[in-house]
Amino acid sequence: MASNKNHAAQARAGNHGHDGHHDLESLRLMGFWIFLITDCILFGTLFATYAVLSNSTAGGPTGAEMFEMPGIIAETFILLTSSFTSGLALLCMNRGDRKGLIGWLAVTAALGACFIGLELNEFVHLVHEGVTIGTSAYWSAFYTLVSTHGIHVTIGLFWMIAIMIQLGKHGITPVTRRKVNVIGLYWHFLDVVWIFVFTVVYMMEVM
């Protein structure tokens, strides 16, 4: 315990000393922020498409008739919780606790898998009811927007597993540290996008 505290205090003191070394790392992190912004624009375009087509149901079923909110609400809370646990993983990493880090990443990945499972379940249910991507312009926009988010989460899952394997092999090094920071940002970002999916696609439809 005592040595850990010491270590953290040293790192904090060292923070101000030689910023030259940090430039490359913060530049890499900034590069990832730029990627997130392009992703933001991608989702913004899909949201705009959805908003424009939201009345174009071609006389077919509307979202309000088809959505089952309990599952959607469960998905939302699962993703919010996973955003929190990925934060806990980051805290473990900052303490130098590798087991805790891998453990919380595993919890985050498991929650992410639950989210994907529920989403697939929803899609299967919708298709069973006869609502597919070809039903109407509205449903095309719906499936495109929601599944693009789902694909992002799935990619994040595999990415997270790969980082867990690397952490198991190499431990916490400056490189794996950066990778964990980046996946953390990615995961929080997906949570933010989901909040808008939840609000715009689901809540505004069923209100």
Add this chain to the structure above:
Amino acid sequence: MAQHPHSTQSNGSHGGHGSHGESHEAHGSLKSYVIGFVLSIILTIIPIVLVLNDIVEGTAAYVVLFATAILQFVVQLFFFMHLKEEASPRWNLMTLLLGLMIVLIIIVGSIWIMLNNQVTY
């Protein structure tokens, strides 16, 4: 502050103790994560309770939905993504603002054009 051997060491050598890799050490604490988590849960429950139970309707419901979603976004940015604590907050913030501006133009612009374009479809 009296003794920090690492900083003198890593001035010369790249290897050392990796203390330059720990520049993100100071970011986030259990407290800020818990506060962020609790806030985001509350901000999710508010619209669910108010809108699904029809306690607010019409314009008020839209206001509640968007206000809570945007607050939720701010909570994630500051409590989880540490936007404020970055080594160069201005750059990340500027990138974010540029991105949000583009997103707003895309969304608001699309809706505006399509709503005033009914004749063609």
